[in-house]
Amino acid sequence: MSIFSYNGAAIVAMAGKECVAIGSDLRFGVQMQTITCDTPKVFKIHDKLYLGLSGLLTDAQTLHQKLMFRHNLYKLREERDMKPSTFGHLLSNALYERRFGPYFAAPVVAGLEPDGTPFLCGMDTIGAIETAKDFMITGTSPESLYGMCESMWRPDMGPEELFETVAQCLMSGFDRDALAGWGAVIHVITKDKVISRTLKTRMD
Amino acid sequence: MDLSRGASHAEAAPSTGTTIVACTYKGGVVFGADGRVSIGNYIMNRASNKIAPLSDYIFLCRSGSAPDTQIISDNVRHYLHQASAESGEEPSVLMAANLVRLINYNNKDHLVGAMLVVGWDKHAGGQVYGVPISGTLAKEKWAIDGSGSTYIWGYCDSEFKEDMTRAEAENWVKEALALAMTRDSSSGGTIRMYTLDGDGVHHTYIPGDQVPQFTGELPFPNRDPSGAVLAAAAAREGGMVIG
Numbered sequence: 001m002s003i004f005s006y007n008g009a010a011i012v013a014m015a016g017k018e019c020v021a022i023g024s025d026l027r028f029g030v031q032m033q034t035i036t037c038d039t040p041k042v043f044k045i046h047d048k049l050y051l052g053l054s055g056l057l058t059d060a061q062t063l064h065q066k067l068m069f070r071h072n073l074y075k076l077r078e079e080r081d082m083k084p085s086t087f088g089h090l091l092s093n094a095l096y097e098r099r100f101g102p103y104f105a106a107p108v109v110a111g112l113e114p115d116g117t118p119f120l121c122g123m124d125t126i127g128a129i130e131t132a133k134d135f136m137i138t139g140t141s142p143e144s145l146y147g148m149c150e151s152m153w154r155p156d157m158g159p160e161e162l163f164e165t166v167a168q169c170l171m172s173g174f175d176r177d178a179l180a181g182w183g184a185v186i187h188v189i190t191k192d193k194v195i196s197r198t199l200k201t202r203m204d
Numbered sequence: 205m206d207l208s209r210g211a212s213h214a215e216a217a218p219s220t221g222t223t224i225v226a227c228t229y230k231g232g233v234v235f236g237a238d239g240r241v242s243i244g245n246y247i248m249n250r251a252s253n254k255i256a257p258l259s260d261y262i263f264l265c266r267s268g269s270a271p272d273t274q275i276i277s278d279n280v281r282h283y284l285h286q287a288s289a290e291s292g293e294e295p296s297v298l299m300a301a302n303l304v305r306l307i308n309y310n311n312k313d314h315l316v317g318a319m320l321v322v323g324w325d326k327h328a329g330g331q332v333y334g335v336p337i338s339g340t341l342a343k344e345k346w347a348i349d350g351s352g353s354t355y356i357w358g359y360c361d362s363e364f365k366e367d368m369t370r371a372e373a374e375n376w377v378k379e380a381l382a383l384a385m386t387r388d389s390s391s392g393g394t395i396r397m398y399t400l401d402g403d404g405v406h407h408t409y410i411p412g413d414q415v416p417q418f419t420g421e422l423p424f425p426n427r428d429p430s431g432a433v434l435a436a437a438a439a440r441e442g443g444m445v446i447g
Contacts, residue, residue, distance in 0.1 A: 005245055008389075032221065032351060032389045037419060140245050178221075178389040179245040182419075202412055203419050204240075204385040204392025 001031060003104045004125075008179025009041045009054035010139035012170045013110035014153060015118035015132075016162035022050045022110040023166050023186030025139075025174050026198075028057065037182035037203065045071055046081040047194065049111035050187055051091075054138040055125065056104035063103050067091060084111030084119040088129055095127030102126050106138040116191050135169075141177035148173045159188045163197065171201055221390025222254055222267035223352030225380045226322045226332045227364060228345050229373035232401030233330035235322045236377045237265050238352065238385050239393035250393040250412070259284050261400055262300045262323030267350035268337065269316040276307050276317050297323035301333035301341055309339025318349045324400040352384030352391035359383055370399060374408070382416040 008029055013022040028039035042052045043064045051067065053060035070090060074082050082090070088109045095103060108122045122136040123129050134153050137145040148169035157165060166186050174180040184199040221242055226235035237254040240247060256264045256277035264280070266273035280303045284295045301321040308317055321333040334340070334347040346364050348356060360380055368376065377397055385392045395410040 008245065029389060033355075034387050034389060144246075176247045176250070177245055178240070178242045178247055178392075202392075202415075203417055204238075204412070204415070 004055050004106070005140045005179055006031060007055075007057040008140045008177070009057075009060075010137075010141065010145060010170060010174040010177060010180035011041055011052035011054050011108050012135065012137050012145055012149060012166050012173070013050075013052060013108045013120055013122075014135040014149070014157075014162055014166050014169075015110075015120050016157035016159065017155075018112075018116050018118070019159045019162055019188060019190045020050075020110045020112060020118040020120065021159075021162045021166045021186060021188040022052055022108065023170050023184055024052055024054075025170070025180040026183035026185060027179070027181055029179060032178070034182060040185045042185065042187060044187075044194075045087060045111075048081065048189055048191075049084045049087055049109070050189065051087075052108040052110070052138065053105045054108075054140070055106050059103040059105040063091075063094075063105050063107070066094065070094075083113055084109060085113065085121075085131075087111070088119070088121040088123075088131070092123055092127040092129040095123060095125065099126055108136045108138050110136070110189070112189055112191060137173075139174075139177070140179045141173060144176045145169065145173040159190050159195070163188050163195070167199055171199065175202065221352075221388070222350035223348070223356070223381055223384035223388060223391040224254065224265035224267050224320055224350050225348045225353075225356075225360070225377045225384075226265060226320045226346065227368075227373055227376060228330050228332055229370060230367040231330070231370060232324055232399065233322050233332055234370070234373040234377050234397065234399045235263065235265055235320065235332070236381055236395055236397035237267075237350075238381055238391040238395060240385075240391055241270055242390050245389075247393075252393075253396060255396055255398060257281070258300050258321070258323070259288065259295050261325065261405065262295065262297050262321065263398060263400075264300075264304065265320040265322060265349070266317070268318045272315045273317045273319060276304060276315070276319070279307060280304050294325060296325045296327055297321065297331045297333065298328070298343075301331075301335060301343075304335045305339055305341040308335060308337065312338045320347050320349055322398075322400070324402055329402070330400060348380065350384075350391065352381075352388035355387040356380045356384045370401065374399060378410065379416060383418060385415065386418055 024041040121131040135149040241249040334342045397408040399406040
């Protein structure tokens with residue numbers, strides 16, 4: 001079995017009108033056995049920046065810890081939070097540093113730039129970065145997720161509509177994936193707050 | 205984006221990574237299966253029928269390789285039909301089980317079929333036979349098989365009772381399947397359940413949203429490794445995090 005489908009994940013991030021949403025499934029499993037259903041794969045870096053990591057969960061957790069460390073040092077020196085676009089490039093560089101022994105994780109970065117514009121980018125396991133204005137996905141069933149997002153996304157959605165769209169794309173996408181699902185969590189980031197909701201889904 | 209993706213859908217073989225459950229009760233047999241067919245981690249069919257009729261009152265619960273078990277069921281249905289035409293009687297469950305077993309045994313190098321032969325005949329009433337890979341035949345009071353069965357041996361052992369009522373037996377089968385479908389990624393979707401009691405065949409189809417769930421209300425996940433630090437920082441004004 002591929003190292004990227006050892007644990008399983010489904011992550012969707014979308015941009016709306018002055019807001020972004022990012023969500024992941026909650027399954028933690030080892031190959032075909034499900035261990036827990038309370039493991040989100042989306043991590044907060046700061047109030048306006050969230051990071052989703054699919055792939056091997058141990059590498060996702062380690063990458064998150066290393067990036068938190070980098071961001072904390074940045075905050076001490078710069079006396080402000082890191083811009084999402086900067087963070088994306090920081091992550092890309094950190095992944096390419098390990099070009100010949102990579103972290104088996106594929107990230108999605110979602111956040112709001114200081115002027116309020118949404119920022120979305122995704123990378124492969126060695127840091128090839130691509131930004132998008134609409135959506136970014138990663139996980140063990142990318143075809144399902146792409147299909148849903150391509151059909152459902154439209155520009156300038158408000159926070160509530162964006163939540164609904166991300167929720168439906170994520171749920172319908174991972175319902176066809178044996179390794180992702182068992183609940184979902186979605187964070188909607190606007191300029192004054194973050195609304196995080198858990199979804200109750202089918203548990204198979 | 206994914207550089208080292210494993211076997212593509214075209215290369216992996218479809219498998220009924222599955223849970224199948226059968227038991228005898230006072231008056232007949234109850235048996236059931238989940239509905240998931242997967243190719244690798246892609247769910248190719250989320251509502252498949254893994255219970256094949258071999259005759260009017262004999263059924264085959266299929267797990268393992270999807271094509272192998274389909275061919276076995278087609279072949280045995282044909283043999284049984286011929287045998288009952290020659291004898292003039294309804295075929296016996298034991299004969300059906302032996303036919304399945306012989307195909308498994310004589311082709312053990314090529315076939316991967318772990319099946320249950322369940323039925324009702326006038327000689328011995330309701331019967332459950334386990335016919336796992338390689339060609340064993342075991343008559344049992346209850347039997348389970350498939351990848352999801354590993355998660356429910358404890359449940360089945362502790363909850364099975366002899367001479368259950370029809371309702372108790374159906375509940376036992378349904379709960380066992382639902383528990384396995386929760387934990388095993390290659391089982392899920394829907395539950396199909398049959399009850400045979402000599403009066404006829406009663407089929408119950410349980411769609412995905414009516415399958416019993418065992419997780420209750422989930423609390424908001426809070427497994428962020430640096431969650432404790434971030435939560436404390438959020439409480440303070442300014443939010444400087446000394447990590």
